[in-house]
Amino acid sequence: MPQEVEDVSQGMCGTSFRVIIVSPHFEGKPRLQQHRLVNSCLEEELKIIHAFQLKTMTLEQWKNQKIQ
Amino acid sequence: MYAGHSGKERYIPVHGIVHQLGPTVCVSLLAAHALTGCDTMCSMNRIGKKTVVVFMKGIPTQPLCGFSNAVVQILRMHGVENYTTYNVLEDESLREGIKEFSNWPTIPQVFFNGEFVGGCDILLQMHQNGDLVEELQKVGIMSALQFDETKN
Numbered sequence: 001m002p003q004e005v006e007d008v009s010q011g012m013c014g015t016s017f018r019v020i021i022v023s024p025h026f027e028g029k030p031r032l033q034q035h036r037l038v039n040s041c042l043e044e045e046l047k048i049i050h051a052f053q054l055k056t057m058t059l060e061q062w063k064n065q066k067i068q
Numbered sequence: 069m070y071a072g073h074s075g076k077e078r079y080i081p082v083h084g085i086v087h088q089l090g091p092t093v094c095v096s097l098l099a100a101h102a103l104t105g106c107d108t109m110c111s112m113n114r115i116g117k118k119t120v121v122v123f124m125k126g127i128p129t130q131p132l133c134g135f136s137n138a139v140v141q142i143l144r145m146h147g148v149e150n151y152t153t154y155n156v157l158e159d160e161s162l163r164e165g166i167k168e169f170s171n172w173p174t175i176p177q178v179f180f181n182g183e184f185v186g187g188c189d190i191l192l193q194m195h196q197n198g199d200l201v202e203e204l205q206k207v208g209i210m211s212a213l214q215f216d217e218t219k220n
Contacts, residue, residue, distance in 0.1 A: 031193060032186055039173055046173040051135065054189050 016051035022062040031056065098162055099123075099169035102154050103182050119207050120151035121179040123166045127155055135188035136176045142195045146204060147212025180207045 004020040019038075026034040034056040039046060046052060057065070069082045086094055103121055120143070126132030128140045143151065156163035156175050163175065170177055170184045178185040180203060185191065194200040201211040 031190055032184070035186070035190060036171070043173070052174060053135075055193075 015049060017049060018053040020055045020057065022057045022059060024059055026056050026058045092168060095161075095165050096169035097165070099165040102162060102166070103169075103179055118152045118179075119181055119209065120148055121182075122151060122153045122176055123156055123162075123179075124153055124176040125155065125157050128153055132157060133175070135174075138188050139176045139178060139191055142191055142200070145195070145213065146200060146209075148204065148209060180204075 006018040021038055025037060029037070035054055038054055038056060042052075069080045070077055071080055072078050089097075102123075103118060122136075122139055122143070124131060124133070124136035124139060126136055131137035131140055154162060154166075156166065166175070166177055167173060170179075172184065172187065174187050176188055178187070178191055185203065186194070191200065194203065201214045204211045205214070
């Protein structure tokens with residue numbers, strides 16, 4: 001499953017992350033619900049992470065973006 | 069707790085209420101109050117002043133976090149000037165309470181008519197794909213960007 005994680009903390013100290021997740025689980029779900037799915041998987045981690053930027057995409061959206 | 073005055077005093081069993089509501093609801097109450105104000109029915113009937121509420125770090129004129137700033141700038145682009153903000157850095161219990169209330173781990177948090185819209189990422193995406201104009205319209209706010217479009 002395509003997935004990108006980038007450590008964007010100053011000095012890459014593992015406290016700020018920019019994440020792109022592509023999953024068929026997102027199909028037909030509103031964006032808020034997609035984000036909630038991810039948040040629930042990372043519940044414990046998010047408590048200690050300082051900043052977390054998330055972008056969720058369905059497989060189709062991912063393919064379309066690659067074409068562009 | 070004793071409340072009231074001049075013969076209208078009454079005893080409110082706060083401990084009992086707290087026990088009945090449970091810890092999660094109690095923590096969320098402060099945030100719920102911040103969203104609804106004292107008159108809960110106003111906001112439920114969608115006539116409250118608090119159409120747009122933002123929980124953020126800092127204040128709109130001086131955001132203390134890049135993500136909070138992004139939310140302020142997006143709202144500004146849409147001409148949304150009149151909205152209620154809460155600086156969570158000033159109140160730790162509100163900061164935790166709002167996360168519990170909306171079941172969302174990060175700040176900023178944006179609410180339209182008491183309904184959770186999302187954080188910075190979601191608002192930004194809504195701004196980019198045009199959904200924000202639509203959502204604002206649903207709560208009776210004409211986006212400045214929509215105005216531009218009709219003019220053209």
